Amino acid sequence: MAAALYDIPLTRIDGTATTLAPWRGDVLLVVNVASQCGFTPQYTGLEALHRAHEGAGLRVLGFPCDQFGHQEPGTEQEIAAFCSARFDVTFPMFKKVEVNGANAHPLFRLLKAAKPGLLGTEAIKWNFTKFLVGRDGRVLRRYGPGDTPEQIEGDIVKALASRPTAEFTVMPTD
Helix, strand or coil, X not given: CHHHHHHCCEEECCCCEECCHHHCCCEEEEEEECCCCCCXXXXXXXXXXXXXXXXXXXXXXXXXXXXXXXXXXXXXXXXXXXXXXXXXXXCCEECCCCCCCCCCXXXXXXXXXXXXXXXXXCCCCCCCCEEEECCCCCEEEEECCCCXXXXXXXXXXXXXXXXXXXXXXXXXXX
């Protein structure tokens, strides 16, 4: 599954095509975000996590989604400007995606299948659902919108303390 995770095509908020491959071996916190949600102030905590732990290998990744109460109606340019001006967001942001339904982005399909929610349901219930992915590409935890960045920091620190598996270890050459 880890290889598939890193191969999924993604589009950055500026339109640049990418995958998660540049962050292979890092700890990822994947979050579906929205600009007009009651949980939007969590951007402050997400940015604080990013700044505090980026040097240790944490990558917070924001994926705007407009599937919950039409709380992300803006264009990518408007979303980027809002995040920058209001919350000084410097972590990577991506193009708006759907996280549920027939058009759910493949990344969120994979994350939801790996860590179903309450009572085994895969559907994401609201904005600011978070998925913690370990250095080896395994989905470690799923957090609900009410789980604040500050509350999950301990799990992130534990994940950062783990060493990458042999798959990611650089072997010396002769």
